[in-house]
Amino acid sequence: MVLSVLLIVSTLIFGLGILAVVTRRNAIGMLLGIELMLNSVNLNLVIFGRFSERIADPLEGQVYALFIMALAVAEAAVGLALILALVRKFGSVDADAAGTLKG
Amino acid sequence: MNSPLAVPLLLIPLLPLVNFIILIFWGKAAPRSLAILSTACLAAATGIAGYLFLTIPDGPPTTAMSADWFFVDKQFFFQFGIMIDGLAATMALIVTFVSLMVHIYSFGYMEKHEHFGRFFAFLALFTSSMLLLVFSSNLLTMFVAWEGVGLCSYFLIGFYFEKPSAAAAGKKAFITTKLGDLGFITAILILLTIGAQTQTFAQILDFESLKTMLAPRNAAYPLLKDWSFIVGLLLFFAAIGKSAQFPLHVWLPDAMEGPSPVSALIHAATMVVAGVYLVARMFFLFGQDPNLALIITLVGVFTAFMAATIALKSYDLKRVLAYSTISQIGYMMAALGLGSAVASMFHVGTHAFFKALLFLAAGSIFHAYHSLEIRRIRRVAKFMRTTSITFAVGALALAGFPYITAGFFSKEAVLSAAYEKFPWAFWVLALTAGLTAFYMFRLIFLTFFNYPVQSVPKRSSGDDNADENHEPHESSSAMTMPLVILAILSVAAGYFGWLLPVRIGGEIPHGGTNVLLTSIAFAIGGILLAWAIYSARIVKAEAMVENMPTIARFLENKWYWDEIYDATVGRLFRAVTWLVAQFDWYIVDDLYHLFGRLSVRAGMSFRQMHSGSVQIYLLTIAIALLILIFMYNITRFS
Amino acid sequence: MGVSSGQTAAFLVLSLLAISGAFYTAFANKLFHSVLALLLTLGSIAGLYFMMGAEFLGVLQILLYMGGVVVLFVFGIMLTPARDEDRLPPMVKWHMVAIIGVGLLTTFLVFIFYYYTGQFWHEIRITPRITYDKMFQDISALLTDKFLVPFEVLSVAILVALIGALYVARKRE
Amino acid sequence: MQYMAFLPELIVVGAAFVVLMFEAVAPRRASGSSFILAAFALLGAFLALWFTPAYSWGSVLRADAFSSLVKSFLVGGSLLILLYAWPYLRERVSGISEFCFLFLTSVFGLMLVTSATNFITFVVALETASLGMYTLAASMRRDRSSVEAGVKFFLNSAFATAIMLWGLSIIYGLTGSLDFSAVYSSFDHFAASSSMTPEIKPFHLLGILALIVGIGFKITLFPFHLWAPDVYQGSPTPFTAFLATISKAAGFAILIRVVVWPILPLVGDMQILFVALATLTMLAASTAALLQSDAKRLLAYSSISHAGFMLIAIATMRDVRHLSGPAAAEQAQAVASLLFYLVAYMSATIGAFVVLYTIESKRKDSSLKAFNGLWRTDPALTFSMTVFIASLAGLPPTIGFIGKFLIFYQAYSADMMFLLVAAVVATVISLFFYFKIIRCMILNTPDDEVSFRDSPTRAFAVILCGAILLAIFFSEPLRNACMEAGKAVLLR
């Protein structure tokens, strides 16, 4: 029961993350959404480690989460740098401001 | 399987052929001397033909030579073969002789023409093809020659290539006869198909073996017998095309655009009777099927009558002669249909002489008057004595003037044949004979004497630069000499009719007194009527026209055949062409374009997905995920 | 079940906090509010980690995420021109599609999880209490043994991220 | 000894660090030397690949014939791309030494991707490469669209990666591990057990679908390909070539490994998805390319369409349990065909891009107009480009034909008529835009009289096109290598 509930919580966070990514107009906002999605993934990993009988070694899941966390940080850093460059070139944080390439 | 006859027999067509090659390549350099050479060779060929005519043994034909031409499957060999029998020898003699006359005549007629050499080249080629046609021992060889004469006819009709009407006439002649040739080739193909099925492949095209296969007593080839009607019909269609019979007669009058010697040689004496010759050659096929015979008779009789009526109202000297040719060939066809090949060939022979004579004389008149418009040419008798006399002899022969002309005998033979078999045919043909006499003498009375000049529409088939001030004069001896020879023959040939049964077999039909009297009456009556209207002017010609305007217009427009064909076959053809072109353009081609357009349209919509907005891309991914998951879980919800 | 009712209550509270934080992150008008809401979510998730016996991860979550990433975002927001979403029309044409689509997706996933978890994870296994030291050792053992290569590569990745960020952010001539 | 197995990677990443050192020590002279070092490192790695033994590092990493072969594609391709990019880089890219560092680390990451036998290794390696690639996309000087490309690439990639990770977390929950071997045996066990009813299967597929979204993004499958044309167009052209070939090759390598190993027990259910994606990718990309006027974008669409063709080989994969017997041989052959196609595709695409950025660096224009009248100014380059395009279009006697032939052969052997017809239609459509380039080169008159004669790319292009043309006679060793790789990747 707890497993279900927690998985559903995680799924909701995941969905809200996606929603943030596809609706927030600010590129930083989109980045926030991606962080939410990654957190949901980590949460999943921990939940399964804790509550699933199929998991032999729950620590492995935590190690995975650790990796993902580190990657999220790295991505955030690069992403913010790119967004700053975007602001510099296009004068806006709006992800859609950079819409010169299309078709 | 060469026989001793092979050499002379081959020599006859080969001599002109060699001359053709020489003339076509070097004719420009030394036209006159090469033309003399050509004529000399032709004279030699004529000599050989005459020799053969006199010496070949009676009975079945002798196959002189046959050679494999090509093959399929290494078992079906198509052969190129020549042979000779009485029929062929007779025909060959007529062809070579008339051709020789025309050659001689052409020295005078074409004297100043720039393409003198080429003219002789084509004459030579034609003669060669015609002789090959005559000597061919199987249908395929005959078809080759058949096409060859058609081609030469095309060249020679269109000889004055700068005249659009001449070019058009050449085209019309070629296409119309080619339509007939379809019958020929289809017949050959059907025969071959039958032959392959009955294991008689090699023989089925050969006249002699076909004859034995078709013999009434021979029951070994039922399939062939079943198909003989169709094959006969197709071959007859070819003959119709070549011989300008109804319904393919329309090309011959237009063919008068060619030089007069050509008209004399090809469109009067020789080529146009190739159809008759074909039917005579295949008489074993046509003769044994009453339905075929009836069809041939009907076509012949109808053509004879129809052409004669058109000639009544024709104002072009050569066209009148052309219609008379059509009409006379109708006689020949009718004779064949009536079962008398001999009568037919008799008429072929006499007709060759007097029709060649008439055309050559007409050419002579044209040479002097530069016109063929009979409403303008006057007093020929005064200016051109020889020409007018010979022309009159020819006309008499054509009219069948009793007992002195050859035409009388041959026509009487045809009428007798008709009288024996189909009286209705006899009466129509007799009436036609009367019409023939009438229109020929209409010509003579109009042009030879001083009939008042009528108002003339500007165009006719001749060059219309008739110079009124120029005094017409008699043609050179090169032209008159053949006229005289032919005139003599036109009279004399009738007395040699007895030779034909000897050479061909069968006998000349004699219908007895009734036929004799009827034909004499019609011939004389026609002449008298012409005299009454155009010389004595007892009856006014104009008045007759006014009294019967519909008929006059009907005849003047040649029974509207050209218009009818144009409105039916021509229109159908153009419509199909148009339809195909539209179909090709708007349906077939556009179908492929449609594929292109669809791709571009699809591309446009796929392109719109790349809107440039990154969030839409992400949304697309999310929705794609949704769809994927949904699809894979769809079983849960169903 | 093996989980006490107090724990259950704590789970529920933390979950609710995490969800509401995520919700506000997605829908807040001001970006700064979003970041704060994210902070809330991250904190609640850290709490959940602690509750599920993943203390090491929870600590890292607080240090790396709440301490690092969020600060990064705050800096980012400060460095970029004020560009608040409330100055724009709240909905762009595809937002409706987005909300419906993603909503469907989420509902769908929730349904699937709800439907399937009962069948698959029959028993809820309570991991034995692992002491903090032991856990740290185990994790480091994993990292230096089985996951040594990814761990090393991760360091390269972080270096790349650093250099890359510098490379992009550097003012160019 | 185990380090020998990963010597090429070590060379590459080591060189990357040295490049970084250059920049730190002598920033002024760093550009040239780092470029040269990068080139030599790639060359060294390429050579080192010949000596790498097969080796498994626990359950997370494995060097085998398959990974070696793909790595040689990656390294060789990168070398070719980099080698002739110098004029372009000098002119249009800022900070060549950083570029080289990021380039090398990207290659490094992608090389590891091909060796990964654990999903998290895969993800970490992929991210290592991606982090570099985001910045490489944005590395152009004075060019807005480059930054746009970088941002778009980043956002798309991060999003797709997040989805993929989510899928991996589900897989982890189902199988208890992210090792390929563990996942495989777990799935295999489930698939064989009675509990795997048709009703429950979809749940197992959930993670796999998300995984395919992530990899599909990398290899630009419809509808995850939307980023590709934009990013390809905006990036510096050498990097576009990198994206189109190296990155895609790595993506296919991991896809192959995933399909034939961890998710093999469930691959039967994926087949319909692969067929659909392949069809849509081929058709969508080729039709959309019809309307392009920018050569880079055109090649981007072409590259997407080729991904669809390559996916055909994946779609022929079946659940093969025994590693001996005809079915496995068929499977190995499918892998080999895909790898061969990959070589064909990479060689022609690299050639085309090399020609493109040679022209671009002279004419400052990447639209089709830049190709106008190339024949007049440089017939050799024109000839080479024609051959590259013919190879892309799959016309004989180029290597592209052999590749296409092998793919068709696989599809036919697997009885996939529908896919074949779609492939033929897509090929016909693609001809239209391929020949657009040829038409520009040979028909249109040039706008200027820029000469390319001094360019060393000419020699390179001619040699590459010679190789492409003569491949039909000499491709046997390559095919054997592909076959070996195909057999190796099946081992589990």
Next chain:
Amino acid sequence: MEGTTLHLPLLMMVPIIGMLILMLVPADKVRLIRQIAVAASVVALAYAIYLAIGMNNPGVLNAEQFAYSFSHPLFAVGNSSILFSVGVDGLGMVMVLLTCLLFVVALIVSLNIENRVREYYAVFLMLEVGCIGVFSATDIFLFYIFWELILIPMFIIIAVWGGRNRQYASLKFILFTLGGSLFMLLGFIGYYVAGGSGDLTHIRQIASGSQDLLFWLVFIGLAVKIPLFPFHTWLPDAHTEAPTAGSIVLAGILLKLGTYGFLRVLFPLFPSAANYYAPYIAVLGVVSILYGAFLAMSQKDIKRMIASSSISHMGFVVLALSTLTAGGFAAGTLQMVNHGIITGGLFLLIGIIYDRTHLRGINDFGGLYRVMPFYYGIFLLFALASIGMPGLNGFVSEFLCLFSGFQTYFAPMPLLMTAAVFGVFIGVIYMLGLVAKVFSGPAPEKWRMLSDLDVRESVSILPLCFLVVFLGIAPGVILKSIGLAMDLIAKRVASM
């Protein structure tokens, strides 16, 4: 390997070497370039003639009745290999000879090309390699490779040296032929999968159930090239826009590839499907005959008209081939050769006045007889050959095609066969109309200045003239040399 000779690869090398030499010559040495190119083609022709004469030597033919065979595996697919396997039987030899001859003619007639001469000749020589390759390939995939190798050179020829609408035409050409041949490739692959080998000298029987689909796939590829009725629309465009030499090669050789493929590939590989579907193909052939003829009637452009007439004439070939008898095959082959010569000549002749006037409309001309009598004579010769005048080569082959068509199909569908005969008649109408319009009538002032054929033109047309007459009189030369091959193919098809 026993009986292996390098003759055919060497023959293919001749144009390649010529091409390579051309690449080394500076582009501005136009005279030298022309000499090299023509010399290469003449050497190839001489070599081909030498090989043709050698065909009769004992021991040249191998066990499968292919001469000069050479085989080398290219790469392995499945359990077997794709081979570089060449060899010629009588059929292949005749077609190779025709190819070499027409290329000499085409290269000589293009001596007046001034624009990008080097590239022009290089592309043509490459085309020649492809054509020789197709006619001598004895592996289906090698066949396909050479088949496709032809496309790009032809595309370039049309696109660069073509007429006003060349872009559209060249693209259409490439899309159609390539699209079609992709289906053919599918068919080949299917055969290879089923039969396990693509060797045409050892054809393996595949299950008749699987033949149907493959048969039609291959058929589409071939039919596009021929072109048969629904796939023909590329032809008029391509022909019209191609330069003279391009049209000659297109009409003379490229169209033959399709029908050659019928004989070499389609029928032998899928005999039971061939037997089953032959009547349908015959119907398509007859439809092509009539459709092409009517299409030609509707054209206003001389080249388009001749191109459309090709559709009609190739219909005869298809009709003959569809009989599946040795005789029909021989007839079709003969018609292929003859059509190549005749239509090649006609395009050459049209090119000559196009060079002089830059006009191609039928109505643009008139009265050329007076201006260019020699030209007229030759044009007439070809026109007559085209409409099947006995004594010229067109007659024999058309007659034989109809003959074999009648043998097989007259009994089941007499009307259709009669319609095929009617196609000949339509040919007469438009061809004669063309000749009459262009040559007769008064010569307009503007054409008075046209010169008759010069040396280049005469030299290029005279060999064709000779063949038109020679093959009309002695078609046995070809029929004899292809006889054995035809028997074998027919036997193979009949054996199912």
